Amino acid sequence: MTHVVVLGGGFGGLWAARALRKAPVRVTLVDRRNHHLFQPLLYQVATAALNPSNIAVPIRRILRRQRNAAVALAEAVSVDVARRRVILSDGEIGYDHLIVAVGARHSYFGRDEWAVHAPGLKSIEDALDIRRRVFLAFETAELHPDRRREWMTFAIVGGGPTGVELAGALAEISRFTLAADFRTIDPREARILLLEGGDRVLSSLHPDLSAKAERDLRRLGVEVRTKARVTAVDERGVAVGDERIPARTVLWAAGIAASPLLRSLGAPLDRAGRVKVTPELVLPGHADVFVVGDAAYVESDGKPVPGLAPAAIQEGVHAARNVLRALCGEPLLPFRYEDRGILATIGRAAAVADIRGLRLSGLVAWLTWVFVHIFFLIGFRNRFIVMFEWVLAYLTFDRGARLITGDARSILPPPDTSVRRP
Amino acid sequence: MTHVVVLGGGFGGLWAARALRKAPVRVTLVDRRNHHLFQPLLYQVATAALNPSNIAVPIRRILRRQRNAAVALAEAVSVDVARRRVILSDGEIGYDHLIVAVGARHSYFGRDEWAVHAPGLKSIEDALDIRRRVFLAFETAELHPDRRREWMTFAIVGGGPTGVELAGALAEISRFTLAADFRTIDPREARILLLEGGDRVLSSLHPDLSAKAERDLRRLGVEVRTKARVTAVDERGVAVGDERIPARTVLWAAGIAASPLLRSLGAPLDRAGRVKVTPELVLPGHADVFVVGDAAYVESDGKPVPGLAPAAIQEGVHAARNVLRALCGEPLLPFRYEDRGILATIGRAAAVADIRGLRLSGLVAWLTWVFVHIFFLIGFRNRFIVMFEWVLAYLTFDRGARLITGDARSILPPPDTSVRRP
Numbered sequence: 024m025t026h027v028v029v030l031g032g033g034f035g036g037l038w039a040a041r042a043l044r045k046a047p048v049r050v051t052l053v054d055r056r057n058h059h060l061f062q063p064l065l066y067q068v069a070t071a072a073l074n075p076s077n078i079a080v081p082i083r084r085i086l087r088r089q090r091n092a093a094v095a096l097a098e099a100v101s102v103d104v105a106r107r108r109v110i111l112s113d114g115e116i117g118y119d120h121l122i123v124a125v126g127a128r129h130s131y132f133g134r135d136e137w138a139v140h141a142p143g144l145k146s147i148e149d150a151l152d153i154r155r156r157v158f159l160a161f162e163t164a165e166l167h168p169d170r171r172r173e174w175m176t177f178a179i180v181g182g183g184p185t186g187v188e189l190a191g192a193l194a195e196i197s198r199f200t201l202a203a204d205f206r207t208i209d210p211r212e213a214r215i216l217l218l219e220g221g222d223r224v225l226s227s228l229h230p231d232l233s234a235k236a237e238r239d240l241r242r243l244g245v246e247v248r249t250k251a252r253v254t255a256v257d258e259r260g261v262a263v264g265d266e267r268i269p270a271r272t273v274l275w276a277a278g279i280a281a282s283p284l285l286r287s288l289g290a291p292l293d294r295a296g297r298v299k300v301t302p303e304l305v306l307p308g309h310a311d312v313f314v315v316g317d318a319a320y321v322e323s324d325g326k327p328v329p330g331l332a333p334a335a336i337q338e339g340v341h342a343a344r345n346v347l348r349a350l351c352g353e354p355l356l357p358f359r360y361e362d363r364g365i366l367a368t369i370g371r372a373a374a375v376a377d378i379r380g381l382r383l384s385g386l387v388a389w390l391t392w393v394f395v396h397i398f399f400l401i402g403f404r405n406r407f408i409v410m411f412e413w414v415l416a417y418l419t420f421d422r423g424a425r426l427i428t429g430d431a432r433s434i435l436p437p438p439d440t441s442v443r444r445p
Numbered sequence: 446m447t448h449v450v451v452l453g454g455g456f457g458g459l460w461a462a463r464a465l466r467k468a469p470v471r472v473t474l475v476d477r478r479n480h481h482l483f484q485p486l487l488y489q490v491a492t493a494a495l496n497p498s499n500i501a502v503p504i505r506r507i508l509r510r511q512r513n514a515a516v517a518l519a520e521a522v523s524v525d526v527a528r529r530r531v532i533l534s535d536g537e538i539g540y541d542h543l544i545v546a547v548g549a550r551h552s553y554f555g556r557d558e559w560a561v562h563a564p565g566l567k568s569i570e571d572a573l574d575i576r577r578r579v580f581l582a583f584e585t586a587e588l589h590p591d592r593r594r595e596w597m598t599f600a601i602v603g604g605g606p607t608g609v610e611l612a613g614a615l616a617e618i619s620r621f622t623l624a625a626d627f628r629t630i631d632p633r634e635a636r637i638l639l640l641e642g643g644d645r646v647l648s649s650l651h652p653d654l655s656a657k658a659e660r661d662l663r664r665l666g667v668e669v670r671t672k673a674r675v676t677a678v679d680e681r682g683v684a685v686g687d688e689r690i691p692a693r694t695v696l697w698a699a700g701i702a703a704s705p706l707l708r709s710l711g712a713p714l715d716r717a718g719r720v721k722v723t724p725e726l727v728l729p730g731h732a733d734v735f736v737v738g739d740a741a742y743v744e745s746d747g748k749p750v751p752g753l754a755p756a757a758i759q760e761g762v763h764a765a766r767n768v769l770r771a772l773c774g775e776p777l778l779p780f781r782y783e784d785r786g787i788l789a790t791i792g793r794a795a796a797v798a799d800i801r802g803l804r805l806s807g808l809v810a811w812l813t814w815v816f817v818h819i820f821f822l823i824g825f826r827n828r829f830i831v832m833f834e835w836v837l838a839y840l841t842f843d844r845g846a847r848l849i850t851g852d853a854r855s856i857l858p859p860p861d862t863s864v865r866r867p
Binding site (some may be wrong): 253424 | 849
């Protein structure tokens with residue numbers, strides 16, 4: 024039986040595998056994680072509003088009833104397109120058709136050494152790391168009030184949806200959630216900076232919505248700086264142009280760098296490392312290999328398809344259908360992106376939405392955002408719990424997952440022998 | 446103002462701090478974790494039924510409204526009783542009265558090198574480590590069917606409540622939760638061993654209840670072995686006497702070793718390293734230092750007070766009251782343990798309970814267990830979500846938190862270059 028291998032269990036890969044559920048093929052989905060992650064809500068794990076498992080479901084569980092699909096927990100290192108084999112960190116796997124949906128990470132614009140000081144937000148571990156850093160910063164400020172200024176300054180680099188959402192959530196945490204919890208510091212004095220290199224936040228939306236988002240952020244107390252080019256990041260802070268900003272917590276939400284695995288495909292890549300596929304989502308020169316989601320660069324109606332979950336889903340399904348067309352000897356169809364809109368939330372009852380030209384903001388946009396995200400979550404359990412958490416957070420300003428977890432040394436404030444407590 | 450320092454935010458320490466809420470004292474609670482942990486349900490995090498934050502609440506959040514209490518996230522290393530100072534890993538803190546509630550860990554009976562192969566269950570990190578090991582074992586068996594026997598054998602050392610609960614939960618995971626999720630293995634074939642050194646499980650309960658628990662475990666498919674003395678533990682398995690049992694997952698639920706910090710108090714310790722306190726819970730020779738919970742050895746009505754949450758709570762409150770009596774110049778009162786009963790759950794609708802001589806088993810005991818644990822959880826949010834998770838798990842046999850998370854290398858099956866996948 025024809026063997027279709029899908030690399031990656033994100034939106035593109037998972038929907039590709041599911042689209043093959045009634046096909047006369049054998050499907051193997053390979054992922055180095057055991058779970059599919061609902062990335063649009065990952066910032067809520069980083070900011071203690073949700074638990075990891077509310078937005079992450081075992082891939083094996085999702086495909087349980089799809090009897091033609093197997094799941095392999097393994098790391099794909101490269102693809103040998105000539106021999107039709109995927110090279111794993113531990114073994115190999117052969118394919119007849121391959122759908123590559125390996126996603127992307129953040130790009131530090133050639134300064135990868137910044138990553139250790141300014142973590143990005145792509146995995147559950149990233150989110151728990153950010154959560155730990157944020158809450159530990161307040162704990163450290165409480166213990167060392169003389170250094171509270173730098174510990175209570177949070178810089179977020181990148182004014183796209185993730186950066187905006189992180190900044191809004193951090194503002195709410197400091198203004199509301201933690202307001203009464205400390206004795207020597209006032210968390211409401213925390214300084215939250217959103218640093219965007221371009222001339223407006225949410226640049227993929229209409230300028231009116233960018234302006235509204237910026238206004239909502241300022242209302243929450245976020246300092247929004249546009250045209251702010253980050254020139255240095257280290258343990259103690261960040262530099263914007265020549266200005267040095269002491270900030271013990273720097274979060275990275277900028278740039279995109281596709282998976283290094285794609286280099287092994289031998290096809291031209293764009294600047295972000297994405298494969299320039301044919302309109303049919305095919306790897307040029309290899310009709311048996313498809314590339315989808317953040318791993319692919321493709322245009323639709325003359326515009327690049329954006330790196331959004333709905334686009335990855337549409338591409339995954341389209342690639343699966345093209346695999347079936349190839350099996351039947353039918354010609355492949357070009358991909359056409361159906362733009363269902365774009366949403367970004369800022370905080371409590373504040374969001375912006377651009378739905379096929381209909382521009383919403385404030386409460387209406389926020390409710391749209393809430394219901395769209397609940398709807399697309401996988402599983403009754405998660406929908407119910409996330410809805411419950413959001414209602415409770417709305418009523419109480421509290422956040423349910425304010426845990427500092429990790430290695431024994433990383434969950435304590437950093438030592439400071441100069442300080443002697445009373 | 447008199448400064449009362451409480452070491453440890455577990456049951457003993459947290460209830461001690463709360464009991465001082467109306468007292469004319471200043472309270473500082475020191476813990477190296479930012480959260481109070483509801484340990485009786487920790488095995489449910491390890492077995493993917495609950496999320497960490499369902500059973501862990503920031504100590505700072507709990508004491509938010511207690512204005513005379515401050516919380517310090519710091520590690521206490523030792524106590525200088527002569528100078529009345531607690532030595533932290535980063536600084537010092539002085540006290541007028543000290544309540545030591547630093548708890549205990551597992552004891553490996555002098556074989557600490559076993560710890561790396563057979564993790565215990567005392568912290569959130571422990572629970573997530575066990576969860577990772579358990580689910581990764583099934584993933585590895587799926588990828589390497591030739592070695593599935595050792596990967597699908599789980600040995601639990603220690604037949605107390607934690608061991609019984611872990612064994613029951615692992616049986617349910619393999620028999621029900623995972624039954625349909627794999628393609629090359631049948632999770633129902635998993636072998637689960639409960640190894641108890643004594644002659645019955647749950648030895649602190651009446652022998653009739655031990656027998657019932659053992660019967661319920663066997664019904665779930667757990668191999669219960671009593672008088673099983675573990676003589677070796679390594680990466681590949683465990684030895685019982687001279688018999689070697691290949692088992693890639695070994696969990697430790699035996700023994701108790703109190704915190705090494707207690708040695709600095711200079712008082713006699715029992716074999717488990719607990720301080721032998723006076724009947725007033727006072728450190729012998731130091732009327733300003735109290736020791737409670739798993740850190741203390743004390744008798745009540747001629748019997749040792751057991752290492753249970755209700756006992757720690759009662760001792761914490763009693764120590765706080767004795768502090769206040771000391772401040773008023775009143776004589777200290779001896780501690781008397783009020784035995785409210787003991788409960789242990791085995792699985793779905795199966796538990797045993799011994800409540801002041803009333804011995805329950807089966808569904809009645811299980812419902813008692815459910816309601817007692819919901820009642821003692823902190824916070825409406827957690828009570829509601831845990832109840833919801835349990836109802837859903839009861840109806841569907843599913844578990845909501847089956848995530849494998851951790852370091853990049855630890856979340857993949859271990860490499861095996863001898864195997865080449867098709």
